[in-house]
Amino acid sequence: MQEEDIIRLARGDSRYFQPLFEKYYPPVKRYILRRVIDYDVANDIASETFLKALLKLSLFQWQGISFSSWVYRIATNEVNQYFRRQSYAPRRFDETLEFNGRTRLPAVHPDEEREAWERELELHEQFRRMQGVLATLPVRYQSVIALRYFEQKSIGEIAEILGIKEGTVKSLHSRGLGRIRKALEALQPGRP
Amino acid sequence: MDSVKDLENMRVPEPPIGQHEPLKVALTGAKKSAALGVWLVIVPLFFLGAVVMKYMYHVNLHLIDIFEEWMAHLDRDPTSRWITPVFFVILPLAGLLVNILAIAHVEYRRALRHIIITVRVKPVNILICLLSGAVVSIMLLHALTDH
Numbered sequence: 001m002q003e004e005d006i007i008r009l010a011r012g013d014s015r016y017f018q019p020l021f022e023k024y025y026p027p028v029k030r031y032i033l034r035r036v037i038d039y040d041v042a043n044d045i046a047s048e049t050f051l052k053a054l055l056k057l058s059l060f061q062w063q064g065i066s067f068s069s070w071v072y073r074i075a076t077n078e079v080n081q082y083f084r085r086q087s088y089a090p091r092r093f094d095e096t097l098e099f100n101g102r103t104r105l106p107a108v109h110p111d112e113e114r115e116a117w118e119r120e121l122e123l124h125e126q127f128r129r130m131q132g133v134l135a136t137l138p139v140r141y142q143s144v145i146a147l148r149y150f151e152q153k154s155i156g157e158i159a160e161i162l163g164i165k166e167g168t169v170k171s172l173h174s175r176g177l178g179r180i181r182k183a184l185e186a187l188q189p190g191r192p
Numbered sequence: 193m194d195s196v197k198d199l200e201n202m203r204v205p206e207p208p209i210g211q212h213e214p215l216k217v218a219l220t221g222a223k224k225s226a227a228l229g230v231w232l233v234i235v236p237l238f239f240l241g242a243v244v245m246k247y248m249y250h251v252n253l254h255l256i257d258i259f260e261e262w263m264a265h266l267d268r269d270p271t272s273r274w275i276t277p278v279f280f281v282i283l284p285l286a287g288l289l290v291n292i293l294a295i296a297h298v299e300y301r302r303a304l305r306h307i308i309i310t311v312r313v314k315p316v317n318i319l320i321c322l323l324s325g326a327v328v329s330i331m332l333l334h335a336l337t338d339h
Contacts, residue, residue: 025209026209029209030206030207030209033205033207034204034205113207113208113209116207116208117205117207120205120206120207121205123205124203124204124205126198126202126203127202127203127204127205130198130199130202145199148199149199149200149202149204150204177195177196177199180195180199181195184195
């Protein structure tokens with residue numbers, strides 16, 4: 001059955017949403033985990049994303065945007081809201097790195113997936129460092145850089161997900177990289 | 193330092209997403225349930241509020257007298273006696289149920305023999321549940337003591 005048909009059926013009967021959920025939940029949750037790092041927060045955001053996708057399915061139109069991009073768009077908006085709700089202000093980069101990887105967060109309900117994520121995180125020091133720097137940027141840069149380098153999305157796909165022009169994506173990409181470069185230079189030892 | 197090269201060559205964590213949490217879908221939307229709940233509980237709530245104003249705080253609004261006379265008239269007439277239980281018990285009960293369904297999810301995990309009840313913290317829906325529950329309780333208590 002084509003995805004378009006499944007979506008049409010799911011609009012009338014939410015049971016048909018399950019195959020879409022099973023297909024897109026793993027990659028979208030991985031994206032959310034890579035953006036927010038915190039396992040419990042990622043769980044909540046992932047749940048909220050798919051709940052919104054289900055409830056707003058009637059609003060989804062096959063007009064220039066794939067279902068995958070639409071779900072990624074919902075997830076990106078939820079993640080951005082999370083960062084904004086934290087009354088996000090630029091932090092010291094080294095504090096960000098401590099939060100993001102060096103200090104092990106206590107697991108309230110340890111389970112296999114959480115432990116697997118924490119093990120994965122420990123093995124990817126460069127990612128932790130880069131994610132820590134990325135988390136200090138405004139969300140509009142975070143979204144573009146994360147989709148480009150964490151999710152390997154093309155400029156066209158990012159434009160589709162974020163609902164902006166490709167030129168804007170390129171501009172945000174370039175400016176975002178500039179900010180990351182400056183932030184990493186500031187982290188160099190010997191710098192104030 | 194070449195950030196682009198670092199990012200392009202960077203390995204990203206690939207967490208295994210295995211036994212993921214099932215999608216917990218409430219049976220009704222929270223906002224619509226809250227709106228419906230307000231409509232279902234507003235008449236008895238208004239009445240109870242007016243009764244409290246009159247008998248506890250001695251604020252005698254003519255409106256409450258009209259309301260009391262109307263309800264007494266409905267109770268006297270056998271053909272309309274069903275109206276007050278509907279407005280004061282059935283409808284608030286429906287409001288309570290609708291709002292509970294909007295925020296609660298029940299799941300049975302067979303392997304662990306656990307029933308897991310999840311309640312979303314939606315203050316408006318919770319308030320309507322409490323108000324509806326209070327209205328139903330007061331009305332049933334009043335009916336029991338009267339008879």
